[in-house]
Amino acid sequence: MAFEFIKVNPQYDKHIGLIELNRPKELNALNRQLMLEIRDVLREWDEDDNIRVVILTGGERVFAAGADIKQMADATAISMLGIDQFSTWDQIKKTKKPIIAAVSGFALGGGCELAMTCDLIIASETAQFGQPEINIGTMPGAGGTQRLTRAVGKSLAMEMVLTGRFITAEEAQRAGLVVRVVPVEVLLAEAVKTAKQIAAKSPIAVRLAKESVNNAYETTLDEGLQFERKNFYLTFASEDQKEGMKAFVEKRAPDFKGR
Numbered sequence: 001m002a003f004e005f006i007k008v009n010p011q012y013d014k015h016i017g018l019i020e021l022n023r024p025k026e027l028n029a030l031n032r033q034l035m036l037e038i039r040d041v042l043r044e045w046d047e048d049d050n051i052r053v054v055i056l057t058g059g060e061r062v063f064a065a066g067a068d069i070k071q072m073a074d075a076t077a078i079s080m081l082g083i084d085q086f087s088t089w090d091q092i093k094k095t096k097k098p099i100i101a102a103v104s105g106f107a108l109g110g111g112c113e114l115a116m117t118c119d120l121i122i123a124s125e126t127a128q129f130g131q132p133e134i135n136i137g138t139m140p141g142a143g144g145t146q147r148l149t150r151a152v153g154k155s156l157a158m159e160m161v162l163t164g165r166f167i168t169a170e171e172a173q174r175a176g177l178v179v180r181v182v183p184v185e186v187l188l189a190e191a192v193k194t195a196k197q198i199a200a201k202s203p204i205a206v207r208l209a210k211e212s213v214n215n216a217y218e219t220t221l222d223e224g225l226q227f228e229r230k231n232f233y234l235t236f237a238s239e240d241q242k243e244g245m246k247a248f249v250e251k252r253a254p255d256f257k258g259r
């Protein structure tokens with residue numbers, strides 16, 4: 001497939017696909033077409049057994065400085081409702097395979113929200129996160145008030161959303177938004193390192209474990225435990241579970257096939 005606003009490499013590394021946002025003049029501002037392109041790639045890769053993990057990045061300079069305001073400046077509530085742009089975000093979030101966001105530079109507004117739709121965020125020392133929509137007379141609409149609050153807590157999320165303040169990568173890590181902060185020149189290599197660790201595991205177990213962790217945000221503890229146990233039992237229907245436990249007993253590395 002040919003894309004206008006993203007670069008893709010489905011064989012960036014063994015079992016790892018790479019998506020790079022590619023609107024450098026606009027600081028990777030997220031327009032509707034770019035989001036549709038990301039959605040289409042993830043749909044295709046979700047059905048590709050060779051790809052086990054996806055890395056999403058904007059490059060070393062900037063992740064995404066926000067939504068493309070030019071597309072929305074003259075919009076009405078009815079036109080926005082008709083576009084239903086957030087259904088695309090929902091479809092991206094439903095991707096079964098793990099997505100690692102490698103964030104450098106600005107991740108603001110929609111850029112911060114896009115990073116938060118991923119399963120974990122690795123940031124460079126130059127990364128800054130923010131939800132500055134309040135400065136242009138609106139508010140986050142793609143999860144900024146919801147995912148950010150769950151990630152960093154009410155007080156910090158409230159400050160960021162109501163004042164538009166950016167936080168550094170180090171502050172984001174302390175707050176729980178970012179898993180790791182590394183020098184910008186090794187950001188992608190660090191993301192690949194983590195992706196390789198995940199890709200070496202059973203794809204079935206990874207998918208079910210991802211579902212269970214995400215489910216923890218949506219349910220009570222008792223409901224979450226029941227969901228977790230169901231997925232735990234389900235792994236025992238896979239060849240990977242048999243291979244993994246046999247390899248452990250035999251003191252060798254397992255060879256997971258995703259079956």
